Amino acid sequence: KEKAEITKEQQAFMKVIVDSYNRHQIPQDVTKKLLQEQYSAEENFILLTEMATSQVQVLVEFTKNIPGFLSLDHEDQIALLKGSAVEAMFLRSAQVLSTKMPNGHTEVLEERIRNSGISEEFMTPMFNFYKSIGKLHMVQEEQALLTAVTILTPDRPFVKDHPAVERLQEPMLEVLRKLCALHHPREPQYFARLLGRLTELRTLNHYHTEMLTSWRMNDQKFTPLLCEIWDVQ
Numbered sequence: 001k002e003k004a005e006i007t008k009e010q011q012a013f014m015k016v017i018v019d020s021y022n023r024h025q026i027p028q029d030v031t032k033k034l035l036q037e038q039y040s041a042e043e044n045f046i047l048l049t050e051m052a053t054s055q056v057q058v059l060v061e062f063t064k065n066i067p068g069f070l071s072l073d074h075e076d077q078i079a080l081l082k083g084s085a086v087e088a089m090f091l092r093s094a095q096v097l098s099t100k101m102p103n104g105h106t107e108v109l110e111e112r113i114r115n116s117g118i119s120e121e122f123m124t125p126m127f128n129f130y131k132s133i134g135k136l137h138m139v140q141e142e143q144a145l146l147t148a149v150t151i152l153t154p155d156r157p158f159v160k161d162h163p164a165v166e167r168l169q170e171p172m173l174e175v176l177r178k179l180c181a182l183h184h185p186r187e188p189q190y191f192a193r194l195l196g197r198l199t200e201l202r203t204l205n206h207y208h209t210e211m212l213t214s215w216r217m218n219d220q221k222f223t224p225l226l227c228e229i230w231d232v233q
């Protein structure tokens, strides 16, 4: 019985992560532009770049609040952020696109992504991922914990102290497993399906690298923060 119950300290641990996840949203003025700016591949790319830059800032703040993250080796902190940024952002954009945003933002956002210079071959896997996340109907706690689990993935490039990262990721996986059992009692495989999405996310990493290359071929400009986190330019 006690295996399934979420303990008091796990509740507290989860609350820190979920509160931080909810606190860190893209500012309204950035999302408002979604409806205002005119439609052109150029304008859409600029808007998406602005949202990505804002999302990276949000991501860094969220990551700093993950219990234990700031006590990791500093170079490993950077390696984890750089290694997980794209995946965490795909997770977030999938959650945003699969839950109806207010006043038609979702359609507008999807339209702008579809017309931003991303070639068709990447569009399909990207929107398939969005659909597969939507079908999971994750509750907020699951979204927050899945994002934290993605960030604290030990086998990112250049991470030196794997065990230290595993020690942080394991308790989060344990809480996530219990949450899944709690919120999806009739789907015993739900937790496994959730982790399966993390595998799909890794493939999106590779597509994203190609997306960046093709944007750069068309001489598209990124912001300094994106150049730093994605090692471009």
Ligand SMILES: Cc1cc(OCc2c(-c3c(Cl)cncc3Cl)noc2C(C)C)ccc1-c1ccc2c(C(=O)O)cn(C)c2c1
Residues within 6 Å of the ligand: 025, 026, 031, 034, 045, 048, 049, 051, 052, 053, 055, 086, 089, 090, 092, 093, 096, 109, 113, 222, 226
């Ligand atoms: C929706 C999107 C896209 C985005 O990146 C846009 C990009 C991507 C790319 C692509 Cl297209 C899809 N998924 C992940 C990547 Cl990272 N790759 O390069 C770029 C730029 C540099 C062109 C970054 C961020 C958001 C985003 C995230 C959260 C919210 C949000 C909320 O939290 O309430 C409200 N809105 C409107 C959001 C928008």
